[in-house]
C-alpha cells in the first residue's frame with residue numbers, strides 16, 4: 530500500500546514539474562518549422578511584457594499613397610512600425626494575380642518578406658470566394674456542406690486549397706527558409722455575413738471545414754509555417770464561442786474580432802462587449818495553454834481624438850492578449866481607415882498609446898528575435 534502511495538506521489542510530482550518546465554504547448558502542426566515553433570513559444574512569453582500593436586495592410590498602402598517601400602501610416606505618426614502586420618489573400622484560391630482589394634500578390638509577398646526580415650509578426654486573413662456561386666466571401670449561398678469530403682464541390686475546393694498552400698509555400702526568407710505566419714481562416718463566423726458564417730452552415734459543418742483545411746494544408750500539402758487562429762466575431766458567452774470551436778488539436782490562437790461603432794452608445798457598448806469577450810477568451814486560453822489575441826478591432830475614421838488611450842487601451846490593458854490589430858487604411862475608400870495618419874485628430878493620442886510601457890511595436894520586438 531505504502532509503495533503504491535509513494536509511486537503515485539512521485540508520479541504526480543514529476544508530472545507537475547514537467548508541466549512547470551514546459552508551460553508552452555507545441556503548435557497544432559507537429560511538423561511545424563523550428564521558426565514557427567519558436568514564434569509560438571516566444572509569443573507566449575511575450576504576453577507578460579505587453580500587447581503588440583498590429584495594423585492590416587500597413588506596408589502596402591495608407592491614406593493617400595500605395596506601394597511605397599517602407600512607408601507606413603503608423604510609422605509616419607509615431608516613428609515606429611507596428612509589431613504585427615495583417616495581410617489579406619482573398620482570391621489567391623482562384624489563381625488571381627491580385628487580392629480582393631486589387632493588391633497584387635507580388636506586392637504582398639515582397640512586403641511579408643520585408644516585415645519578417647525586420648522581426649515582425651505576420652498574420653493572414655482570407656476572404657475566400659464562395660466556391661458554389663463564384664460570388665465573393667459575402668455571398669452566403671449555402672456551400673460549406675458541399676466542399677467537405679464526399680460533397681459535390683470537394684474536388685474544386687481542394688484545388689482552391691492547393692493554390693492557398695502554394696502561396697504559403699512560396700513565402701521564404703533570403704536563406705530559403707519558410708516564413709512563419711498566423712493564419713486566420715473562416716473568421717467572424719459568429720456573424721452572418723460570410724458563407725462560412727452563422728446560419729449558413731451547422732456548427733459541425735464549420736468545424737469540419739476548419740479541420741479539413743488544417744489537415745489538408747499541413748498533412749497533404751506539407752505547409753509547415755502556420756499557426757492557426759480561430760477568430761469569431763463578438764459573442765454573448767463562452768457557449769457561443771465554443772459552439773463552433775474546431776478543437777485544441779486545430780487551433781493555436783483563440784482570437785476575437787469586435788469593432789467599436791461610432792454611435793452615441795457605441796463606446797459604452799464596446800467596453801462591455803469587448804471586455805466581456807476578452808476576459809472569456811484569455812481565461813479559456815490560459816486553461817488550454819493557448820495564445821489569445823484581439824485579432825481585429827477599430828473605430829472607423831477614429832472620430833474620438835482620445836480613442837487610443839481612453840477607449841482601446843482601457844479596454845485591453847487588463848487582458849493577457851498577444852496582440853491587438855486594427856483594420857486597414859484603405860487607399861481606395863476615403864472613409865475606411867482605422868489607424869491614424871499625419872495630421873489626423875487622434876495622432877497625438879496615438880503617440881501617447883505608443884509610449885505606454887504595455888504597448889509593443891516593431892522596435893520592441895526586433896531585439897527579442899521571436900523566431901529563435
Ligand code: BMA
Nearest residue numbers: 617629630656856857859865
Ligand atoms: C473588409 C473591408 C473590405 C475589404 C475586406 C478585405 O473589412 O475592408 O473593403 O475588401 O475587408 O480586406
